[in-house]
Amino acid sequence: xxxxxxxxxxxxxxxxxxxxxxxxxxxxIEVAAVGVCGTxxxxxxxxxxxxxxxxxxxxxxxxxxxxxxxxxxxxxxGDQVAVNPSTTCGECEYCLTGKSNLCRAWNxxxxxxxxxxxxxxxxxxxxxxxxLKPETDxxxxxxxxxxxxxxxxxxxxxxxxxxxxxxxxAGTMGLLMAQLAPRAxxxxxxxxxxxxxxLATARExxxxxxxxxxxxxxxxxxxxxxxxTGNIRAIEDGLPRVKAGGTFQHFGVAPxxxxxxxxxxxxxxxxxxxxxxxxxxxxxGRAVEMFEAGAIKSEPMISHSFSLEDYPEALDMFRKGTGxxxxxxxNDLSSKVFHA
Numbered sequence: 462x463x464x465x466x467x468x469x470x471x472x473x474x475x476x477x478x479x480x481x482x483x484x485x486x487x488x489x490i491e492v493a494a495v496g497v498c499g500t501x502x503x504x505x506x507x508x509x510x511x512x513x514x515x516x517x518x519x520x521x522x523x524x525x526x527x528x529x530x531x532x533x534x535x536x537x538x539g540d541q542v543a544v545n546p547s548t549t550c551g552e553c554e555y556c557l558t559g560k561s562n563l564c565r566a567w568n569x570x571x572x573x574x575x576x577x578x579x580x581x582x583x584x585x586x587x588x589x590x591x592x593l594k595p596e597t598d599x600x601x602x603x604x605x606x607x608x609x610x611x612x613x614x615x616x617x618x619x620x621x622x623x624x625x626x627x628x629x630x631a632g633t634m635g636l637l638m639a640q641l642a643p644r645a646x647x648x649x650x651x652x653x654x655x656x657x658x659x660l661a662t663a664r665e666x667x668x669x670x671x672x673x674x675x676x677x678x679x680x681x682x683x684x685x686x687x688x689x690t691g692n693i694r695a696i697e698d699g700l701p702r703v704k705a706g707g708t709f710q711h712f713g714v715a716p717x718x719x720x721x722x723x724x725x726x727x728x729x730x731x732x733x734x735x736x737x738x739x740x741x742x743x744x745x746g747r748a749v750e751m752f753e754a755g756a757i758k759s760e761p762m763i764s765h766s767f768s769l770e771d772y773p774e775a776l777d778m779f780r781k782g783t784g785x786x787x788x789x790x791x792n793d794l795s796s797k798v799f800h801a
Contacts, residue, residue: 464580465772469514470507475769481584483530488590494603495578496521497779497787504572513574520546520571522578523602533587541593543605544585545745546570562742581791591749601759609748611637614712614738615645622646624684629699631659633786635689639668640757651678662785665761675702691715697722705731712738764800766790
């Protein structure tokens with residue numbers, strides 16, 4: 462069985478791996494699609510805390526069940542599924558107080574110490590496997606994992622009906638956050654990105670207020686400003702645009718050592734809330750429901766798929782910021798372009 466393997470930081474190979482088997486309360490999945498994510502680049506570069514090499518990457522996965530272990534009753538062979546990659550210890554202070562996404566032993570499949578989905582088939586804990594409807598597009602369903610992260614972000618936003626939202630970044634996460642905003646009560650949504658191609662995608666999924674600079678938006682302040690870039694310049698541009706009493710959310714992942722400048726006095730004087738958000742917390746099942754209810758327009762978001770052989774090309778294309786959502790489809794023999 463073929464698999465992409467990060468042998469060490471900066472070193473990947475296409476290797477033959479043994480066929481996976483399903484142990485007690487485990488499921489073997491034939492991978493339909495796995496999204497390429499910024500986390501994958503951090504893992505490959507050796508920048509993600511705790512990663513143990515060698516590792517098969519890929520954590521935004523969907524596919525078809527091909528084997529189940531003992532004790533598995535909620536899915537059967539032939540079912541379409543999406544996979545929550547997050548596993549936790551279940552015993553620490555954070556797990557026991559309902560904050561398992563902050564578990565110090567957090568282990569994402571394809572991220573830390575367990576192989577992910579950039580291989581033809583892989584094994585996942587049954588508790589992390591969510592059944593999809595037969596009519597759900599199993600390839601587009603690989604967007605459910607990032608959607609679950611977006612729903613978690615909305616869980617912790619102190620929001621009200623009729624507010625105005627500004628989102629920085631029209632990549633996958635920015636598009637998801639912007640599309641969810643009206644369902645969270647937003648009166649308007651504005652999205653900002655320097656990449657005109659990504660702004661065109663934003664308009665395709667229904668975000669009409671799409672600009673290369675917030676200065677062009679015809680509004681000076683927003684109730685909620687969300688950074689989905691992790692870029693310090695974007696963060697420093699966005700925080701001063703929060704209306705008094707409003708909220709700034711860090712969604713994008715900035716480098717661990719990066720520092721941003723802002724006015725503590727203004728945070729004090731205007732009662733600005735600054736919130737972070739980390740991965741998934743009790744939101745994956747809701748993401749399945751929201752995806753299957755059509756909460757996002759997924760088809761325009763996916764521009765390319767790559768075979769396992771072309772994984773380096775996908776990683777390079779992601780780093781350059783070209784294309785839309787990029788996927789690996791491990792059981793395809795050739796790469797494809799859906800949107801130029």
